[in-house]
Amino acid sequence: MSLPIxxxxxxxxxxxxxxLAGAFLYVxxxxxxxxxxxxxxVRGGQLVSSIRxxxxxxxxxxxxxxxxxxxxxxxxxxxxxxxxxxxxxxxWLAERWESSPNGRQHTLHLRKGVTWxxxxxxxxxxxxxxxxxxxxxxxxxxSSLTVGGEPMRGAAPDAETVVVTFAAPSGIGIRLxxxxxxxxxxxxxxxxxxxxxxxxWNTQVVPADVVGTGPFVLREYRPGERVVLDRNPRYWRKxxxxxxxxYLDRLVLDIVPDQNAELLRLQSGAVDLTQDALxxxxxxxxxxxxxxxxxxxxxxxxxxxxxxxxxxxxxEAKKQDRxxxxxxxxxxxxxxxxxxxxxxxxxNVFLGEAVPVWGPITPGNRQxxxxxxxxxxxxxxxxxxxxxxxxxxxxxxxxxxxxxDGTEARFTVLVQRGIAASERGAAxxxxxxxxxxVALDIVPLESGVVIQRMLACDYDAVxxxxxxxxxxxxxxxxxxxxxxxxxxxxxxxxxxxTEWEQRIDTLMLEQAATLDQARRRDLFNDVQRILAENLPxxxxxxxRMYAAHTPRVRGVVxxxxxxxxxxxxxxxxxxxxxxAAKP
Amino acid sequence: MVRxxxxxxxxxxxxxxxxxxxxLVLTRLAPGDVTTxxxxxxxxxxxxxxxxRFGLDRPVPVEWxxxxxxxxxxxxxxxxxxxxxxxxxxGRAAANTGLLATLSLGVxxxxxxxxxxxxxxxxxxxxxxxxxxASILLLSLPPLLTSLLLVFVASRTGWAPPGGxxxxxxxxxxxxxxxxxxxxxxxxxxxxxALPLAAxxxxxxxxxxxxxxxxxxxxxxxxxxVGPRVLLLRHAWPVSLRPLCAAYGMAVGALLSGSFVVEFxxxxxxLGRLMYEALRARDVYLVAGCAAAGAFFLALGTLxxxxxxxxxxxRAREGLDA
Numbered sequence: 001m002s003l004p005i006x007x008x009x010x011x012x013x014x015x016x017x018x019x020l021a022g023a024f025l026y027v028x029x030x031x032x033x034x035x036x037x038x039x040x041x042v043r044g045g046q047l048v049s050s051i052r053x054x055x056x057x058x059x060x061x062x063x064x065x066x067x068x069x070x071x072x073x074x075x076x077x078x079x080x081x082x083x084x085x086x087x088x089x090x091x092w093l094a095e096r097w098e099s100s101p102n103g104r105q106h107t108l109h110l111r112k113g114v115t116w117x118x119x120x121x122x123x124x125x126x127x128x129x130x131x132x133x134x135x136x137x138x139x140x141x142x143s144s145l146t147v148g149g150e151p152m153r154g155a156a157p158d159a160e161t162v163v164v165t166f167a168a169p170s171g172i173g174i175r176l177x178x179x180x181x182x183x184x185x186x187x188x189x190x191x192x193x194x195x196x197x198x199x200x201w202n203t204q205v206v207p208a209d210v211v212g213t214g215p216f217v218l219r220e221y222r223p224g225e226r227v228v229l230d231r232n233p234r235y236w237r238k239x240x241x242x243x244x245x246x247y248l249d250r251l252v253l254d255i256v257p258d259q260n261a262e263l264l265r266l267q268s269g270a271v272d273l274t275q276d277a278l279x280x281x282x283x284x285x286x287x288x289x290x291x292x293x294x295x296x297x298x299x300x301x302x303x304x305x306x307x308x309x310x311x312x313x314x315x316e317a318k319k320q321d322r323x324x325x326x327x328x329x330x331x332x333x334x335x336x337x338x339x340x341x342x343x344x345x346x347x348n349v350f351l352g353e354a355v356p357v358w359g360p361i362t363p364g365n366r367q368x369x370x371x372x373x374x375x376x377x378x379x380x381x382x383x384x385x386x387x388x389x390x391x392x393x394x395x396x397x398x399x400x401x402x403x404x405d406g407t408e409a410r411f412t413v414l415v416q417r418g419i420a421a422s423e424r425g426a427a428x429x430x431x432x433x434x435x436x437x438v439a440l441d442i443v444p445l446e447s448g449v450v451i452q453r454m455l456a457c458d459y460d461a462v463x464x465x466x467x468x469x470x471x472x473x474x475x476x477x478x479x480x481x482x483x484x485x486x487x488x489x490x491x492x493x494x495x496x497x498t499e500w501e502q503r504i505d506t507l508m509l510e511q512a513a514t515l516d517q518a519r520r521r522d523l524f525n526d527v528q529r530i531l532a533e534n535l536p537x538x539x540x541x542x543x544r545m546y547a548a549h550t551p552r553v554r555g556v557v558x559x560x561x562x563x564x565x566x567x568x569x570x571x572x573x574x575x576x577x578x579x580a581a582k583p
Numbered sequence: 584m585v586r587x588x589x590x591x592x593x594x595x596x597x598x599x600x601x602x603x604x605x606x607l608v609l610t611r612l613a614p615g616d617v618t619t620x621x622x623x624x625x626x627x628x629x630x631x632x633x634x635x636r637f638g639l640d641r642p643v644p645v646e647w648x649x650x651x652x653x654x655x656x657x658x659x660x661x662x663x664x665x666x667x668x669x670x671x672x673x674g675r676a677a678a679n680t681g682l683l684a685t686l687s688l689g690v691x692x693x694x695x696x697x698x699x700x701x702x703x704x705x706x707x708x709x710x711x712x713x714x715x716x717a718s719i720l721l722l723s724l725p726p727l728l729t730s731l732l733l734v735f736v737a738s739r740t741g742w743a744p745p746g747g748x749x750x751x752x753x754x755x756x757x758x759x760x761x762x763x764x765x766x767x768x769x770x771x772x773x774x775x776x777a778l779p780l781a782a783x784x785x786x787x788x789x790x791x792x793x794x795x796x797x798x799x800x801x802x803x804x805x806x807x808x809v810g811p812r813v814l815l816l817r818h819a820w821p822v823s824l825r826p827l828c829a830a831y832g833m834a835v836g837a838l839l840s841g842s843f844v845v846e847f848x849x850x851x852x853x854l855g856r857l858m859y860e861a862l863r864a865r866d867v868y869l870v871a872g873c874a875a876a877g878a879f880f881l882a883l884g885t886l887x888x889x890x891x892x893x894x895x896x897x898r899a900r901e902g903l904d905a
Contacts, residue, residue: 046751054860056666065620143626202666223665223672224679224852225748252751256850257860261734265745268738448615448865485626 041239041555041573046250049566050262050271054255055227058210058218059188059201060181061133064140070275070563072181074229074251077213077236079108079127079162082178084559084567087367087471089175093122093182093213093236094162103169103515108177110160114236116184118211124156129185131164133192143478144469145179148513152176169513171474171520179470184211215246215570227253237570247555247573251566266548267294272574273549273565277303280351281420286548293551300545301560302364304471306357307349307425309463310537311411313489315497317457322407331386332409333535337376338383339436340429346541349425354541359528362542364560365471370525373532383436394437401437410439411460414453417444425540426463454488462488471561473524474512480527481505489536500534552576591889595882599875600651606874607650610867611643617663617865637663639867650871659875660868664860669872672857677839677876679748680846680853682765684838686773691780691834696827698781699788703823704815706793715789718782730775730848743770746850772849776842780834787830791823798822824895832888836881854880 051070057063060072079094091097094108114122134141135151145152148168155163170176187209191200201210207218213236216229229251237245254271256262263282265271267289277300278286289295311327318324326332342356355363358373387393392401392409402408415426423444430440440461445453453459466488468476478484482496482505496502504527511523531537547564549556552575557568565572616639618630634640637660638649650660659669698718702711721729738745744767753764795801796819804818843855850856854876861869 048751054665056664137628138632140629143629199666204667204671222749222852223667223675224856225850226751228751250751254747254850255852256746257856258848258850260731261746261848261850264731264734264738268741268745270738270745446615446863448619451619452615 041243041247041571042575043243043247043573044249045574045576046252047248047273047553047572047574048252048254048271050256050265050274051227051253052255052257052259052262052276054223055203055221057198057202058205059183059197061130061139061141061183062198064144066275066562070253070566071218071227073214073563073567074216074569075210075212075214075218075232076181076183077114077122078180078182079110079177080174082175082471084561085557089178094177097174099173103171103173104166106164106166106174108162108164108174110162111236112160114213115234116186116211116213117217117232117234118187118208119234120184120186120211121159122182122213123159124162125159126182126185127162128154128156129189129192130180130183133183133188133197134180139197141180144475145176147176169515171512171514171517172470172472173515175472176475182213187211216251219250224255226255229253235570239571246570248569251569266550269294269550272553274547275563275566277543277545277547277564279420280349280353280543283351283353283546286546290548295548296551296553297546297548298556298558300547300558300564302355302362303542303545304362304364304560305465305467306360306362306539306542307422307463307465308360308488308537308539309413309429309461310489311461312457312459313497313536314457314491322403322405323409323411323460325407326390326392326403326409327411329390330534331390332392333538334376335383335386335390335436336433336438337535337538338379338386339438340432340538340540341378342540344378345425345428345432348428349421350541350543353544353546355544357539357542359532359539360468360537361473361528364542367471368473368521368524370528372525373528375532380435387436387438392437399434399437400439408439409437410441412441412443413461413463414450414459415442415444415463416447416450421543422464429463429540455491457491473508473527474520477508477512480508498534500530504530591882591886595879595886598882599878602878603654603871603875604647604651607647607867607871608643610862610865610870611639611646613865615865617867620663620864633663637661637867650868654871654875659872662861662866662869664864664866664869669868672869673854673872673876676852676854676857676873677880679851680855681839683769683772683776683846683851683853684835686769687776687780688835688838690773690777691784694777694781695784696788699785699827700792700815700820702785703789703792704819714785718785721778721782722786724779726775726779726842726844727848729778730772730845733771733775734848737771744768745771746848748850748852772845772851775845775849776838780838783830783834784827787827788823791826792819795819795823821895825892828888828892828895830888831891832885833881834884835887836884839880839884 051067053067055067055071056065057068058071058075060068060076077093079092081090081092083090093111093114095111097106097108099106110122110124116122131152131154133139134145136142142151147166147170150167153165157163164177188197188200191197203221203223207220210218212232215232215235215237217232219230220228231246231249235245239245256265259276259279262274263285266274286295286297290297312318313328346352346354346356358375361369363369387401391403394401396402400408400410413426415422426442430442433440450462450464454462468479470476473480478486479488481487482490482493482501485492487493490497496505507523507527511520511527514520514523545560547558549565554573554575555568555571556565558564559567561567617637618625618633621629621633638646653660657670659673661667662669662672665672698714702714705711734745737743748765748768749761750764753761756764801814801819804814809818843859845851846853846856847859854873857869858873858877861873
């Protein structure tokens with residue numbers, strides 16, 4: 001028995017097929033992207049960005065995830081804008097404002113002639129409606145848009161003026177309004193009154209119903225595929241030459257969940273940019289593409305958040321655990337800090353693209369960073385002295401220090417699984433701690449599990465990056481105050497557990513209510529110093545962030561904050577304009 | 584035959600109920616729930632509101648009973664991740680996966696069977712050796728690597744889109760242009776699924792053919808002067824299909840329930856990717872819905888495999904008629 005076709009007879013068709021395939025690939029590869037011509041903005045064309053997750057809603061007032069926030073930036077306006085590159089406050093839907101001397105009352109004058117994307121006029125009634133939504137504790141904005149624990153109140157003397165009143169003086173002032181999405185009363189009030197506000201702009205909404213004052217309008221959402229946004233022809237902004245913005249006709253957000261595939265699509269030009277900073281392990285690949293002219297790589301700046309390491313310091317959760325008798329003492333945590341060489345940490349964990357840090361405020365947060373904090377240089381001898389003063393020595397010669405009662409300094413550290421830099425950082429920390437006889441066992445877990453255990457204080461230690469919600473420390477009182485829900489080493493205390501937390505509470509409350517910015521800075525420097533002395537949390541390095549885009553993208557003003565490029569979407573354009581639209 | 588068919592439908596329904604219920608209960612019992620998606624420091628009130636909205640504040644047995652009572656009416660609840668009904672999401676994703684699976688299965692079957700006939704009937708020679716080596720290589724490569732490799736090649740050469748299912752604006756085009764656009768997006772995910780499967784079919788086909796080479800009925804046919812082409816295609820091949828058909832059912836089921844690795848890497852909006860995202864987010868009703876759809880397709884696939892087996896093997900037919 002044998003196959004009636006002899007293998008030799010297959011050679012001819014195979015060679016023909018190969019030749020055809022080769023010719024096809026050659027022709028396809030020969031299709032070059034449009035070469036950039038000139039450097040100025042060009043009207044028209046479409047830009048494709050990748051996003052890693054699905055939108056859950058088109059209403060920023062009911063969800064604060066990154067995609068909702070991005071879509072809000074693209075489709076909605078705000079009264080004032082914090083420029084994501086300079087961190088300066090800019091007039092936006094409000095063209096000017098005055099504040100009362102006590103800092104509690106702010107009169108905002110709305111820009112004239114602004115309309116919603118459906119043509120309805122934008123008035124103070126929309127702002128008042130948005131303030132009502134923000135004050136409703138059912139929705140996510142209520143927790144972040146308060147001053148002195150109370151929501152902002154609004155009044156409208158006329159259609160173009162809004163008076164916003166704070167319950168207490170606020171150091172942040174009207175910068176807080178950058179976080180307030182301005183929603184169309186004529187579209188959403190009925191749902192708000194009927195109690196269906198949460199689902200009013202869910203992902204099944206008819207796109208035309210999502211009206212906004214932002215540069216783009218929703219055209220289409222295809223679950224699992226993409227979100228397509230078209231130019232808002234009624235957008236109010238113009239460029240310096242008087243040309244209406246945005247320049248782009250269309251902005252496409254392709255949903256690409258896998259970061260490796262996302263990078264490949266960026267390299268091939270299938271997407272023009274991504275929403276996430278590059279991972280350190282991608283730098284070499286991207287540099288090669290940059291050398292070939294396929295990508296433009298640029299530095300966003302130093303990240304405003306650093307990876308953090310902390311123990312659970314909630315006394316009631318650890319009262320039976322003898323290890324925490326010494327963990328609770330700052331000297332133990334100082335010894336651990338002395339064990340870590342931060343320069344080597346930056347080199348190993350972030351492949352050299354990081355700067356050492358000694359507190360939660362990194363050099364990326366230019367307004368609030370101070371270099372003058374207590375530091376703990378790498379010094380194993382000093383670390384061992386500190387441990388000895390606490391009664392911790394390696395008595396049985398097993399490489400781990402223990403107390404006189406035999407309690408070993410051995411801890412389990414929870415790390416988020418799948419984040420390579422986090423896993424590398426935890427591994428580096430384990431090695432460093434081992435040099436002074438502190439044993440750290442690393443346990444990577446799904447991030448949901450880490451968060452759940454963290455909230456229940458069901459852990460020894462955690463290593464992860466905690467993202468702050470605001471660059472201004474007064475916007476992060478939930479982290480700084482001992483009663484705060486994000487005071488992560490000891491959440492939501494009834495009364496401050498330690499004397500130094502009490503001091504931080506006092507200083508932060510004063511800092512948040514002070515209008516004099518120099519005084520605010522001094523107060524916050526004191527807070528940072530107290531934290532660095534007591535080290536409830538150890539910080540090691542903040543990465544330098546890089547992003548990349550295809551060379552045809554113009555007008556990029558990088559920001560270390562999210563979204564790193566699309567925050568400025570109305571001023572982006574593509575080389576070739578309308579002629580450069582991709583298939 | 585009818586009794587057998589009814590029995591298979593009933594066992595398929597039991598499989599669907601068991602798989603979806605187990606998925607629902609395990610997702611609820613596993614540490615963490617959908618509220619972890621609200622971020623590490625969401626307020627307690629927000630967490631409680633979300634739990635209440637999705638019925639996660641009820642005991643697991645109550646939640647299961649409520650879910651089952653709705654699921655029999657094809658109401659699988661609301662997805663937290665997408666903020667829309669699960670049934671709508673499942674229908675769309677299942678259609679996408681079905682399209683991808685059908686093409687992959689077709690390619691894998693043709694490639695696998697033809698190459699299996701070649702290597703099984705002619706064990707010596709450079710071409711069969713090359714095919715065998717390629718099959719072993721494809722079988723040993725993890726799906727993640729195969730997918731990434733194809734995405735890499737596609738993105739470097741431009742021979743096909745490296746991911747996604749349609750181009751921007753395809754929805755605005757007429758249905759023919761839309762279908763052409765979908766077809767243009769199919770090669771990468773379809774090849775990622777089809778190549779390892781084709782390798783598996785090739786090995787099964789070749790092995791079955793080689794095992795039956797010295798069977799008495801073939802020797803008798805040869806003695807009667809039957810030519811090699813007829814001997815292979817009319818006598819040896821039908822008998823060798825039994826192991827292939829047995830594996831076919833499982834392959835159909837697995838393909839139709841979605842390959843999360845391939846769909847994830849190639850950004851294909853199918854069932855596998857939906858399930859993966861649901862699991863990551865602990866989106867309990869979406870997980871249960873995806874498990875139900877997966878089990879349904881698995882039952883359908885094994886049924887199809889059995890029917891095929893009965894079609895090619897009289898012994899199997901006798902079993903059904905009994």
